[in-house]
Amino acid sequence: MTITADYETVEDRPVRPVDPDTTRVTEHGHARPAWLMMTPFLALYLLFIIGPSIYMMVMSFFDTSLTRPGLGGFAGFGNFAEALGSSDFWSSMWHTVWFTILTTPPLVVLAFVFALLADRASRGRWFFRLAFFLPYILPSAVVALIWLWLYTPQLGLLSKIVTGLGLTEPNWLGDPSLAMWSLAFTTVWWTLGFNFVLYLAGLQDIPRDLYEAAAMDGAAPWQQIRRITIPMLRRTTSLVIVLQIIASLKLFDQPYLMTSGGPNYATRPALEYVYDMGFTDFRTGYAAAVSTLFFILVLAVSAVWVFLTRRQEQGF
Amino acid sequence: MTTLATGTGVRKGTRTEVTQAVVDRRLKVFNGVCVGVLIAFALIWLVPVLWAIDTSLKPNAETTSTTWWIDHPTLDSYRTLLAQGDIWNWYASSFITSLATAAGTVLVGSMAAYALSRMRFRYRWVVFWFILIGIMIPQQALIVPQFREFGALHLLNTYWAVILPQIPAAIAVFIFKQFFDNLPRDLDEAARVDGAGFFRTYWRIVLPLSRPVVAAVAIFTFVWSWNNLLWPLLVLSNPKLMTIPVGLATVQGSYGIRYADTMASAVLGALPLVLIFLFFQRRIVEGIAGTGLKG
Structure with a gap:
């Protein structure tokens, strides 16, 4: 009796499940293949992302030059002090921030409104997706060529439209106080589709019966939007805003291609300042210090994004 | 909008049906306006791309006329x-x-x-x-x-x-x-x-x-x-x-x-x-x- 029972226990004992969390044995068995499978990524990551990041921070303390090998003389905080005391540095940083201020509100609000309108269309959504998203997949160089042509004084389409309305034509890209607005305008056209698509997806996640219930209670469409749609999209909106800020801070292509940072450096953003210092003036150490400051700015905003997305996930 | 809705309501009769008709009609009009506005914006969004294609099909000498009409359509630019x-x-x-x-x-x-x-x-x-x-x-x-x-x-x-x-x-x-x-x-x-x-x-x-x-x-x-x-x-x-x-x-x-x-x-x-x-x-x-x- 006892013996049979013992046998039964052995027979019935389930095959040990591969539960990695509980047993030390499996943990041991996992380590080698795990590191092997992560090696290709980690190697490239260390070599081309982490390595350069550290190298940049080290270099920012030296008088490194593009024309000489090696780090050059130690400069201490000299590069940082020079950057923080330089009006060129501050104006380029301000241009980046100003561009972000100009582009983020329209890119968030318009994308939201367009998505809201598209959500009401029963047919032909592919057409809206095509119209708004198509510009997003154009290379910046193509966008620049098209808009330089649109902005061309006297001959461009915009000139024709503005003079047709009986207004005097502004110098879109040549006027220092207007150039950044023109770049922002082009950018809204170029990248709106991305946020539009994010919002469309967010809208599709809102249960339809919420609207139906509200409609039965006599809520007008506008009230439905205010009471249901906007609160339900809060998470999407915070994501869109942070992603948009990060993307706008990385401004480089549009001024580089359309105004060369001009007129008279009026549109030169932080990244182009780095580019000019590092690759035109060959002052690598100084450019590294400016990069480090820019790096910290973007990193701080990105940390907010990571916090927003991670918070939703379990595990870590 | 309200007048239209009341009109249908009178014909229908019971109270729930009136409300439903009003809501439906109102929603239809609202949706129609929404889609109309959006189509207008979508067309505006396509203008730069269409203008670029339009220009590329003109001979170089005729591009300065700034009209959508192409007098002498050509693929010369692409060929070059x-x-x-x-x-x-x-x-x-x-x-x-x-x-x-x-x-x-x-x-x-x-x-x-x-x-x-x-x-x-x-x-x-x-x-x-x-x-x-x-x-x-x-x-x-x-x-x-x-x-x-x-x-x-x-x-x-x-x-x-x-x-x-x-x-x-x-x-x-x-x-x-x-x-x-x-x-x-x-x-x-x-x-x-x-x-x-x-x-x-x-x-x-x-x-x-x-x-x-x-x-x-x-x-x-x-x-x-x-x-x-x-x-x-x-x-x-x-x-x-x-x-x-x-x-x-x-x-x-x-x-x-x-x-x-x-x-x-x-x-x-x-x-x-x-x-x-x-x-x-x-x-x-x-x-x-x-x-x-x-x-």
Whole structure:
């Protein structure tokens, strides 16, 4: 009796499940293949992302030059002090921030409104997706060529439209106080589709019966939007805003291609300042210090994004 | 609007029916206005692209008339550009570098994500956070040290310089990990019990189950790599190796007032990705929606 029972226990004992969390044995068995499978990524990551990041921070303390090998003389905080005391540095940083201020509100609000309108269309959504998203997949160089042509004084389409309305034509890209607005305008056209698509997806996640219930209670469409749609999209909106800020801070292509940072450096953003210092003036150490400051700015905003997305996930 | 609705209501009778009719009618009108407004905006959004195509089909001399009407439609600008040959080199460079980047990112990223999602080893959370930092690092800020690094490696003016730094995309690891985490474990655990190794399980079972996310990451990486300007501009000075954005940026000024040629080059530069987009429209859009990512 006892013996049979013992046998039964052995027979019935389930095959040990591969539960990695509980047993030390499996943990041991996992380590080698795990590191092997992560090696290709980690190697490239260390070599081309982490390595350069550290190298940049080290270099920012030296008088490194593009024309000489090696780090050059130690400069201490000299590069940082020079950057923080330089009006060129501050104006380029301000241009980046100003561009972000100009582009983020329209890119968030318009994308939201367009998505809201598209959500009401029963047919032909592919057409809206095509119209708004198509510009997003154009290379910046193509966008620049098209808009330089649109902005061309006297001959461009915009000139024709503005003079047709009986207004005097502004110098879109040549006027220092207007150039950044023109770049922002082009950018809204170029990248709106991305946020539009994010919002469309967010809208599709809102249960339809919420609207139906509200409609039965006599809520007008506008009230439905205010009471249901906007609160339900809060998470999407915070994501869109942070992603948009990060993307706008990385401004480089549009001024580089359309105004060369001009007129008279009026549109030169932080990244182009780095580019000019590092690759035109060959002052690598100084450019590294400016990069480090820019790096910290973007990193701080990105940390907010990571916090927003991670918070939703379990595990870590 | 209200008058119309009341009219129907009177004919109908009971109170609930009145309300329903009012609501329906009101909603229909409102939706109609919404769609009308949106169509107007969508058309405005298409104007720049249509204008570029329109201009490219005119003879250079007639582009200054600023009308949509084309007196003498011609493909001369396209013929000139294609005959010149630069654009073929740019296409080739863009395809090689973008395909290699996309393939590399998918392979390397999904392998690391599989390890993080399915395997338990010491320091797993350290690795996790170490890669998480990568999401926050703006690659554009690293041009100075990366340029020196590739100079020291003697890899400037090679495709490697464009491809290698784009492969370790931390964001890809997290997109894959998220997908793997939500994948039922029964199948790959069954394979493991049957004696398959981790790599075999990943390659034969998990990866084939992950087609949608593989496609999304591959298409995105391809598009970003294709449109990347700053880094390729720095490392590719040989005209034979230039990618489309770099090539276009370099010749930008040289067309002068030949606006038709300029617009034809813009259309040709946009064409491959536009075709890819039209083909994969649904997948691309769902990919962004599902992952909420941005370069």
